[in-house]
Amino acid sequence: MPGANESESRLLLKLIKERHAIRDYDTKRMVSDELLYQIIEAGGYAPSAENQQPWRLIIVRDRAKQRRIGEIAVDRTIELFGRITPRQELERRLDYVQAIPSRERTIDWLITGRRFEYIKGEPETDGAPILLVLAVESTHVGNSQPTLRGTGGVYGWSSYRHAVIAGSMLMENMMLAATALGLGSCVSSVQLDHFDDVREISELLGIPHPHWVPILCLAIGYAKYPRTRGPPRQTPEEITFVDKWGANWQPKRD
Numbered sequence: 001m002p003g004a005n006e007s008e009s010r011l012l013l014k015l016i017k018e019r020h021a022i023r024d025y026d027t028k029r030m031v032s033d034e035l036l037y038q039i040i041e042a043g044g045y046a047p048s049a050e051n052q053q054p055w056r057l058i059i060v061r062d063r064a065k066q067r068r069i070g071e072i073a074v075d076r077t078i079e080l081f082g083r084i085t086p087r088q089e090l091e092r093r094l095d096y097v098q099a100i101p102s103r104e105r106t107i108d109w110l111i112t113g114r115r116f117e118y119i120k121g122e123p124e125t126d127g128a129p130i131l132l133v134l135a136v137e138s139t140h141v142g143n144s145q146p147t148l149r150g151t152g153g154v155y156g157w158s159s160y161r162h163a164v165i166a167g168s169m170l171m172e173n174m175m176l177a178a179t180a181l182g183l184g185s186c187v188s189s190v191q192l193d194h195f196d197d198v199r200e201i202s203e204l205l206g207i208p209h210p211h212w213v214p215i216l217c218l219a220i221g222y223a224k225y226p227r228t229r230g231p232p233r234q235t236p237e238e239i240t241f242v243d244k245w246g247a248n249w250q251p252k253r254d
């Protein structure tokens with residue numbers, strides 16, 4: 001297998017670490033079909049069980065449809081963060097934001113839904129010029145035998161799970177490709193977390209639900225503000241165990 005040379009590997013690792021969610025877009029710069037094509041093509045190189053590629057993407061060009069999807073996101077955000085999640089919990093989750101005014105502003109944006117306004121795509125709120133909706137095949141079984149379709153697969157729980165896993169990999173490929181091409185992106189699910197919203201968005205876009213299920217959206221565009229730092233990550237030592245759950249890995253490093 002051809003490997004990357006040292007500078008290519010360094011560049012790839014840099015892009016992986018510098019990709020962060022972009023929620024404010026430069027609405028004066030449109031994304032060409034040429035760039036979008038490259039991003040979607042990179043997405044299609046993601047692995048999938050038995051290479052079944054159980055995914056479809058819809059480019060939402062109709063502004064009214066995009067606005068409706070964004071409205072659902074904002075409404076659910078208000079419900080989730082403004083009503084259901086206690087303020088103390090929001091403060092705990094955001095305690096990595098050192099500056100108190102920035103933390104307060106982020107909490108306010110969550111409570112009021114402002115944080116997810118970008119999905120609507122409106123220029124006044126620096127919205128995303130492009131919104132993609134990813135649908136995956138719910139009866140995908142990771143097995144080509146038609147008789148197994150919709151049965152949960154050979155081992156009982158492979159079907160929808162495989163499609164969601166593969167679809168997530170397609171998304172990550174697309175986000176990295178966008179970063180490499182100088183574009184910002186943000187994956188989102190809040191507008192598709194509730195059954196009622198999945199149905200409404202399926203009807204809005206003509207997705208043959210429940211055979212195909214929209215699971216994620218991807219906003220793409222030029223970032224209004226460059227962003228190479230995001231929320232902190234756990235270290236490899238923290239997330240990796242050796243032989244037994246809880247036995248943290250202590251890597252030997254030069």
Ligand SMILES: Cc1cc2nc3c(=O)[nH]c(=O)nc-3n(C[C@H](O)[C@H](O)[C@H](O)COP(=O)(O)O)c2cc1C
Pocket residue numbers: 019020021022023115116186187188189190191230231
């Ligand atoms: C499955 C999934 C669902 C997400 N849902 C949303 C969402 O609904 N709205 C949003 O703006 N960001 C959403 N995100 C983006 C995360 O908030 C973001 O990736 C995370 O906070 C890490 O920040 P970073 O991507 O800037 O490094 C989602 C990410 C994933 C993987």
